[in-house]
Amino acid sequence: MTERTLIKNLAAATDGPVSVSGWVDTVRDQKKVQFVVLRDESGAVQLVNPRLSGDDGVTIPDKLSDTISGLAQGTFLTATGELKHDERVKLGGVEVKLTAIGIAGAANPETPIADDSGVDKRMDWRFLDLRQPKNNLIFRIQTTLEHAWRTYWVENDFIELHTPKLMASASESKAELFEVDYFEGKAYLSQSPQFFKQMAQPAGFGKIFEIGPAFRADPSFTSRHATEFTSVDSEISWIDSHEDVMKLHEDLLVAGFQAVKDKHGAEIEAMFGVEVTVPSAPFPRIPLAEAKRIVAERGYEVPRHDDDMDPEGERQISAYVKETFGHEFVFLTDYASSIRPFYHMRHEDDPSLTKSYDLIFNGVEISTGAQREHRVELLVAQAKDKGLDPEELDFYLDFFRFGVPPHGGFGMGLSRVLMLMLHLTNIRESTYLFRGPTRLLP
Numbered sequence: 001m002t003e004r005t006l007i008k009n010l011a012a013a014t015d016g017p018v019s020v021s022g023w024v025d026t027v028r029d030q031k032k033v034q035f036v037v038l039r040d041e042s043g044a045v046q047l048v049n050p051r052l053s054g055d056d057g058v059t060i061p062d063k064l065s066d067t068i069s070g071l072a073q074g075t076f077l078t079a080t081g082e083l084k085h086d087e088r089v090k091l092g093g094v095e096v097k098l099t100a101i102g103i104a105g106a107a108n109p110e111t112p113i114a115d116d117s118g119v120d121k122r123m124d125w126r127f128l129d130l131r132q133p134k135n136n137l138i139f140r141i142q143t144t145l146e147h148a149w150r151t152y153w154v155e156n157d158f159i160e161l162h163t164p165k166l167m168a169s170a171s172e173s174k175a176e177l178f179e180v181d182y183f184e185g186k187a188y189l190s191q192s193p194q195f196f197k198q199m200a201q202p203a204g205f206g207k208i209f210e211i212g213p214a215f216r217a218d219p220s221f222t223s224r225h226a227t228e229f230t231s232v233d234s235e236i237s238w239i240d241s242h243e244d245v246m247k248l249h250e251d252l253l254v255a256g257f258q259a260v261k262d263k264h265g266a267e268i269e270a271m272f273g274v275e276v277t278v279p280s281a282p283f284p285r286i287p288l289a290e291a292k293r294i295v296a297e298r299g300y301e302v303p304r305h306d307d308d309m310d311p312e313g314e315r316q317i318s319a320y321v322k323e324t325f326g327h328e329f330v331f332l333t334d335y336a337s338s339i340r341p342f343y344h345m346r347h348e349d350d351p352s353l354t355k356s357y358d359l360i361f362n363g364v365e366i367s368t369g370a371q372r373e374h375r376v377e378l379l380v381a382q383a384k385d386k387g388l389d390p391e392e393l394d395f396y397l398d399f400f401r402f403g404v405p406p407h408g409g410f411g412m413g414l415s416r417v418l419m420l421m422l423h424l425t426n427i428r429e430s431t432y433l434f435r436g437p438t439r440l441l442p
Contacts, residue, residue, distance in 0.1 A: 002080055008042035010094045018083040018096060024075045034068045046091045047079050049098045067101050074107035119428055126433060126442055134271045138430055141264050142418055146211060148259035152252055158207040163196035165189060165213060176217045189215035192411055195396050197235040198372060202404040209234045219437045223426040224364055228435040235409030242355040242371045245408040246331055249369060250281045274423050284325050287334040291317045307336035315363035333357045342382040345371040362420040369410030376400040
């Protein structure tokens with residue numbers, strides 16, 4: 001039996017016997033010759049079967065031709081034949097002249113989705129939607145991006161953690177929590193590894209990271225929200241301010257984007273029409289109050305119902321940064337303590353502001369980071385300011401009663417980064433299997 005060859009490796013292979021396996025993309029069933037475009041996880045190749053004919057030119061039925069005529073799009077098969085290099089073949093400059101086909105999994109002839117199907121319909125049949133080369137590329141990019149981040153962390157002596165996703169109480173607030181039955185009591189799905197990654201600091205780990213699931217019971221139906229997502233988190237000890245966290249954050253993103261550009265840049269430009277730009281460090285930094293003034297000067301007034309930047313404000317400040325600095329990223333810093341969690345450290349000279357930031361990428365917030373308050377007496381006071389009962393936070397406050405270094409970190413949404421990198425319009429496209437308020441399948 002001829003060993004399977006990935007389609008991407010055919011161009012470098014010598015002419016001769018070959019076996020390829022994949023699924024049928026298209027069939028052209030002509031009178032004198034049959035063509036099948038076969039795809040696998042690495043690419044596509046043309047299979048060719050000249051029909052047999054008699055002296056009178058009439059086609060002679062044969063088993064292989066009949067099999068090809070009956071192939072439905074999506075059928076998985078193994079094809080054996082003779083590899084031939086031919087520069088006239090548009091699809092990779094090679095083709096396989098068939099000698100046999102073995103069908104592994106036949107497909108129904110009627111496919112439930114088409115190229116012009118809406119995103120929700122395609123999500124219903126995601127396993128079929130993912131066969132598209134563009135979608136395949138998204139998740140190869142994701143793999144490269146995560147590998148580059150892990151490489152950066154490991155080479156800089158970070159420790160990888162896997163924190164629990166079942167919690168006895170909220171990690172940040174009691175809002176947006178999924179409650180689940182837990183034996184005789186209740187548990188909650190983790191919104192964030194926040195408390196646990198902080199716990200690693202008094203444990204003496206120093207620098208940690210995690211890439212793992214997080215859950216938000218947020219009934220939003222926007223193009224950038226999900227109820228389950230992959231969170232990219234890091235926390236470091238012995239920092240002087242949130243500036244140290246921003247430095248880590250931008251170095252990590254530069255490493256990731258460089259790896260993606262090096263490995264996939266040409267494919268991304270061909271399939272998505274997007275040139276991946278490796279961001280230059282340092283990223284622009286703008287205090288939130290100043291960012292609001294800039295946005296107002298551009299003709300948009302951020303609603304004053306809270307002290308945050310709204311989505312249109314994020315788009316406007318990103319446009320300003322792109323025009324002024326030629327940069328796709330901007331750190332908005334110094335958020336009001338009124339809208340930040342109780343554990344964000346406040347400025348010594350102005351307790352109404354925190355040593356925190358949001359990172360905006362191409363008009364959308366992808367991350368929040370901060371220096372954490374590590375002095376237990378201030379944590380207790382700030383929790384009370386937020387209307388929280390310190391006794392309910394006792395397990396968390398214990399982290400700080402036995403010595404803890406100054407520390408900080410960030411959490412970032414993986415699918416949002418991919419969505420914005422590729423200029424996609426919906427986070428459903430950059431999520432393997434999306435979960436939202438009305439979607440639990442497939």
